[in-house]
Amino acid sequence: xxxxxxxxxxxxxxxxxxxxxxxxxxxxxLLLVGNWLGVAxxxxxxxxEFVAFAQALVYxxxxxxxxxxxxxxxxxxxxxxxxxxxxxxRVVSAVLGGLAVFGVLAVAVxxxxxxxxxxxxxxxxxxxxxxxxxxxxxxxxxxxxxxxLTVSLLGAVVLASSDADGKGEAP
Amino acid sequence: MLGSGIxxxxxxxxKNFLGSYHDPARYTTVEYPEVKQQLPEAFRNFPFLVTENxxxxxGTLRCVACQICEKECPPQCIFIEKxxxxxxxxxxxxxxxxxxxAIDTSVCMSCQICVEVCPFxxxxxxxxxxxxxxxxxxxxxxxxEQLAKPNEYFHQIHPTEAAEVDARLAADRKAAEEKAKxxxxxxxxxxxxxxxxxxxxxxxxxxxxxxxxxxPAA
Amino acid sequence: MIAVTPILSVATSVSxxxxxxxxHSLTLVATGNDxxxxxxxxxxxxxxxxxxxxxxxxxxxxxxxxVVILAAFGLLFAYLTLAERKILGRIQNRPGPNxxxxxxxxxxxxxxxxAVTKEDVVPRExxxxxxxxxxxxxxxxxxxxxxxxxxxRHLLAANLxxxxxxxxxxxxxxxxxxxxxxxxxxxxxxxxxAMRALAQLISYELPLLLSVVPVVMLAGSLSTTHIVDAxxxxxxxxxxxxxxxxxxxxxxxxxxxxxxxxxxxRSPFDLPEAESELIAGHLTEYSGFKYxxxxxxxxxxxxxxxxxxxxxxxxxxxxxxxFLEFIPSYAWxxxxxxxxxxGFIWIRATLPRLRMDQLTRLAWKFLVPLTLLNLANAAFWxxxxxxSGPLQWVRWAIAVAVVVGPFLFLGRALTAxxxxxxxxxx
Numbered sequence: 001x002x003x004x005x006x007x008x009x010x011x012x013x014x015x016x017x018x019x020x021x022x023x024x025x026x027x028x029x030l031l032l033v034g035n036w037l038g039v040a041x042x043x044x045x046x047x048x049e050f051v052a053f054a055q056a057l058v059y060x061x062x063x064x065x066x067x068x069x070x071x072x073x074x075x076x077x078x079x080x081x082x083x084x085x086x087x088x089x090r091v092v093s094a095v096l097g098g099l100a101v102f103g104v105l106a107v108a109v110x111x112x113x114x115x116x117x118x119x120x121x122x123x124x125x126x127x128x129x130x131x132x133x134x135x136x137x138x139x140x141x142x143x144x145x146x147x148x149l150t151v152s153l154l155g156a157v158v159l160a161s162s163d164a165d166g167k168g169e170a171p
Numbered sequence: 172m173l174g175s176g177i178x179x180x181x182x183x184x185x186k187n188f189l190g191s192y193h194d195p196a197r198y199t200t201v202e203y204p205e206v207k208q209q210l211p212e213a214f215r216n217f218p219f220l221v222t223e224n225x226x227x228x229x230g231t232l233r234c235v236a237c238q239i240c241e242k243e244c245p246p247q248c249i250f251i252e253k254x255x256x257x258x259x260x261x262x263x264x265x266x267x268x269x270x271x272x273a274i275d276t277s278v279c280m281s282c283q284i285c286v287e288v289c290p291f292x293x294x295x296x297x298x299x300x301x302x303x304x305x306x307x308x309x310x311x312x313x314x315x316e317q318l319a320k321p322n323e324y325f326h327q328i329h330p331t332e333a334a335e336v337d338a339r340l341a342a343d344r345k346a347a348e349e350k351a352k353x354x355x356x357x358x359x360x361x362x363x364x365x366x367x368x369x370x371x372x373x374x375x376x377x378x379x380x381x382x383x384x385x386x387p388a389a
Numbered sequence: 390m391i392a393v394t395p396i397l398s399v400a401t402s403v404s405x406x407x408x409x410x411x412x413h414s415l416t417l418v419a420t421g422n423d424x425x426x427x428x429x430x431x432x433x434x435x436x437x438x439x440x441x442x443x444x445x446x447x448x449x450x451x452x453x454x455x456v457v458i459l460a461a462f463g464l465l466f467a468y469l470t471l472a473e474r475k476i477l478g479r480i481q482n483r484p485g486p487n488x489x490x491x492x493x494x495x496x497x498x499x500x501x502x503x504a505v506t507k508e509d510v511v512p513r514e515x516x517x518x519x520x521x522x523x524x525x526x527x528x529x530x531x532x533x534x535x536x537x538x539x540x541x542r543h544l545l546a547a548n549l550x551x552x553x554x555x556x557x558x559x560x561x562x563x564x565x566x567x568x569x570x571x572x573x574x575x576x577x578x579x580x581x582x583a584m585r586a587l588a589q590l591i592s593y594e595l596p597l598l599l600s601v602v603p604v605v606m607l608a609g610s611l612s613t614t615h616i617v618d619a620x621x622x623x624x625x626x627x628x629x630x631x632x633x634x635x636x637x638x639x640x641x642x643x644x645x646x647x648x649x650x651x652x653x654x655r656s657p658f659d660l661p662e663a664e665s666e667l668i669a670g671h672l673t674e675y676s677g678f679k680y681x682x683x684x685x686x687x688x689x690x691x692x693x694x695x696x697x698x699x700x701x702x703x704x705x706x707x708x709x710x711x712f713l714e715f716i717p718s719y720a721w722x723x724x725x726x727x728x729x730x731x732g733f734i735w736i737r738a739t740l741p742r743l744r745m746d747q748l749t750r751l752a753w754k755f756l757v758p759l760t761l762l763n764l765a766n767a768a769f770w771x772x773x774x775x776x777s778g779p780l781q782w783v784r785w786a787i788a789v790a791v792v793v794g795p796f797l798f799l800g801r802a803l804t805a806x807x808x809x810x811x812x813x814x815x
Contacts, residue, residue, distance in 0.1 A: 026519075026572055027519075030519070030565075030569070033565060049549060049550055049551045049555075050550075050551045050554065050611075053551050053554040053555045053558045054554065054558075056558035056559075056561070056562070057554065057557060057558040057561050060558070060561060060562050060565065061558065061560075061561025061562060061564065061565075061594075062561070062591075064565055065564065065565075065568070065587060065591060068568055069584075072580075072584075126550065127550050127551060127610065127611055127612075128609075128610075172797060172800060173796070173797075173799075173800025173801070173803060173804060174800070177739070177740065180739040180740065181735060181736070181739050183739075184480045184735060184738050184739045185735070187479075187480050187481075187482065188476065188479050188480045191479045191480075191482060192479075197482055198479075198482055198483070198484075199482045199483070200482070200483045200484055202484070202487075
């Protein structure tokens with residue numbers, strides 16, 4: 001069990017580090033997709049099937065498209081990324097910022113009472129109970145998210161159609 | 172209704188699919204080389220020499236090496252060498268014959284001019300087209316023996332033309348015979364007259380050879 | 390009034406006789422099939438894994454399932470290409486390939502040898518890693534989806550509780566591979582074509598998923614085995630309870646099939662891969678075996694989506710009549726799958742290609758509203774399952790009207806401004 005978790009963690013971290021350091025933006029985007037796949041594997045390892053497949057479907061299937069289209073439409077890919085020179089001030093502020101984020105996360109994780117060695121295994125959640133929970137006590141959240149997505153979709157359609165009226169630039 | 176055209180189209184393709192198994196109109200492929208397409212009679216490829224019979228092809232060639240086809244051929248693919256002597260032909264007459272008669276079929280353009288100008292119906296168009304060979308240089312140069320094919324073969328590939336040629340040749344032969352008979356009868360009727368003064372008569376010129384055919388065969 | 394009563398009583402009894410599903414009193418439930426042919430795959434599996442130690446049993450079973458699926462679908466892909474060429478040929482008044490082996494049966498192997506021995510050309514400026522990975526990812530994702538499909542009563546590679554969701558998640562990753570192919574070729578036309586292909590795939594993913602949601606709703610589970618079991622049983626022993634025989638199921642099946650045609654880049658939606666469209670679309674810079682891999686992925690996607698359609702709408706491995714149950718379940722699955730695949734080939738032979746704007750208009754303005762209405766229709770069907778007597782006729786009438794009405798209305802709106810063709814000859 002620990003070996004598989006170690007492999008999944010390595011996949012997630014390695015793809016994140018590579019995605020942050022690649023010069024080619026498309027390579028970064030595709031490595032980010034690998035990161036999301038790693039997170040999906042993590043959900044599978046933790047026993048949350050539905051969340052894992054939903055993660056794959058939504059992130060790898062749809063959000064990757066959004067990211068790639070955004071990259072292509074702004075066209076800053078291989079040669080046009082300016083490299084910032086690593087001056088001493090920049091290095092010091094980067095290290096301090098990283099340490100601060102790490103400190104906040106570590107304190108938050110260590111202070112939370114998580115049950116590391118449970119006496120009994122966690123109850124597996126069936127699809128039926130998941131559906132009942134989503135549509136019952138948490139229906140408000142689902143509805144609000146649905147409204148939000150519909151509003152964003154309509155907004156995108158409105159923006160696209162108003163550009164097509166001639167106010168946008170010629171392609 | 173949306174989709175009615177699609178359904179009609181699907182019906183048409185289904186009918187074509189099922190019909191291709193029993194209806195020849197819906198299966199138009201001729202699966203060469205197992206099945207060869209029926210060639211029309213006037214199909215032609217390159218020439219051949221007509222012989223009167225198959226047992227003695229070289230002796231019964233209709234060709235008398237007049238070399239008209241050699242001169243008329245546009246790409247000049249016919250090569251003829253006349254003989255120095257004469258041999259009897261199918262009708263028994265002494266004729267000049269071609270010692271060499273070669274056609275380069277890789278050059279021949281099947282224009283049929285040689286057929287049109289031949290006064291003796293000796294060269295006709297063949298229908299063979301499966302003559303592909305791996306020898307680039309010599310294999311498509313056909314000589315006299317390869318070009319000679321009997322009259323029965325000519326009847327097989329061009330029935331109406333062969334029938335017309337045969338009829339014409341037979342008619343011409345009959346006309347010539349009748350003329351010869353009439354001349355012989357006229358000559359036989361002459362000796363009733365008494366011998367006149369001893370004037371030196373010139374030697375009788377032998378009668379002319381096979382009569383000239385009026386025009387090119389169709 | 391006196392005449393109406395006997396008519397109404399006759400109608401009531403006839404409707405009770407015909408639609409007795411609510412009470413299941415005349416319903417036959419599948420009794421299962423314990424014959425030898427049915428259990429033969431299990432016996433074979435046990436015999437093969439019996440040679441291995443017990444601890445490796447799970448690995449052996451998984452590997453066996455993988456090998457069988459790869460072999461079966463590989464062979465199906467090969468002979469599907471041959472069947473397509475021969476059927477297309479027969480429809481076009483000519484035989485298909487018939488020179489390689491009897492009736493051209495060795496043609497797929499000849500094509501495979503040709504594809505393998507062709508030179509693999511990679512453009513110099515192309516991204517070599519992505520150029521190589523794109524077809525590999527595409528084939529892998531198309532194959533992954535086959536793991537949750539029940540090919541027979543006991544033939545299921547992975548019994549996932551969220552099987553349907555897994556299948557569509559695997560299919561969503563194929564879109565990424567299409568983009569990678571277009572981008573890695575370093576060719577403006579390939580990139581544009583990949584964008585167009587992506588637009589097509591995204592547009593049709595929505596009707597695909599939305600036409601599946603009513604099935605999940607009515608079966609009550611995302612697991613493919615539960616969905617197949619929910620379609621079991623026969624009324625009077627010869628009318629199966631398949632989803633396709635209900636109004637919402639029929640509409641859902643048709644829309645799923647149209648979306649499946651588009652998702653697998655199949656004619657009439659083969660804009661991305663047609664030779665006359667931006668050369669060959671995102672496949673321009675691919676040759677040899679990678680090109681063959683792209684087509685293999687397309688066919689695997691087609692087979693996978695057809696198999697999913699069989700599972701969701703056509704009752705999976707269930708037999709259509711009770712007395713035909715002696716035929717093994719995997720044989721029924723194969724028959725249904727082959728019927729759908731032949732339908733795909735038939736449609737390819739009949740219809741011309743759709744233009745990009747016609748394609749997207751069909752998806753967004755026609756299929757998406759119809760699938761949403763289908764969802765409402767299925768909800769109504771489920772809630773009215775308890776209606777008995779003459780109300781069953783009303784139930785059917787309402788369901789059919791909700792299917793047919795919007796179809797005609799939207800169809801007229803879609804073809805508005807398109808007059809029947811008039812031909813003027815010079």
